[in-house]
Amino acid sequence: MEKFIDREQELDTLQSEYERDGASLVILYGRRRVGKTTLISEFIQDKKALFFLASEESESQNRTEFKNKTADFIDSDLLRNASVSNWDTIFKAIVDTAFESKPIIVMDEFQYIGKSNPAFPSIFQRIWEELRKR
Numbered sequence: 001m002e003k004f005i006d007r008e009q010e011l012d013t014l015q016s017e018y019e020r021d022g023a024s025l026v027i028l029y030g031r032r033r034v035g036k037t038t039l040i041s042e043f044i045q046d047k048k049a050l051f052f053l054a055s056e057e058s059e060s061q062n063r064t065e066f067k068n069k070t071a072d073f074i075d076s077d078l079l080r081n082a083s084v085s086n087w088d089t090i091f092k093a094i095v096d097t098a099f100e101s102k103p104i105i106v107m108d109e110f111q112y113i114g115k116s117n118p119a120f121p122s123i124f125q126r127i128w129e130e131l132r133k134r
């Protein structure tokens, strides 16, 4: 990209959400090519962040990819070498990690996972409700 333009209001919104006490779930949506990925990439540049790009592959391929990214993110050989059959295990591993600064987890193209498993949004909702307090 040449130069990141504008989006000051959007960056401020993300920043104030980031500075709140506790966990936040932010859903960023909009037309194709409107600048969602660019905005979030700019925002996480100077932060501790895991950027995961979902694909149109199967749910289990996405889960394995997310698990491996997470293992790198939290530097866990245990998670890297584990085979996980559910999303809960991965999110729990993140929540159980001590971070020096607030971590950000980005799931870009989230809808692809819901396409391969229509139950995924509700699984994610349940995980969020269970883990947000931690």
Ligand SMILES: Nc1ncnc2c1ncn2[C@@H]1O[C@H](COP(=O)(O)OP(=O)(O)OP(=O)(O)O)[C@@H](O)[C@H]1O
Binding pocket: 001, 002, 003, 004, 005, 006, 007, 030, 031, 032, 033, 034, 035, 036, 037, 038, 039
């Ligand atoms: N703030 C910006 N300043 C300059 N260029 C931008 C900005 N936001 C996006 N662009 C450019 O616009 C194009 C589309 O941006 P981006 O891929 O972030 O959109 P998107 O909303 O994530 O698209 P998609 O829905 O296809 O994933 C890219 O070429 C990107 O470099």
Ligand SMILES: [Mg+2]
Binding pocket: 036, 037, 038, 108
């Ligand atoms: Mg995008």
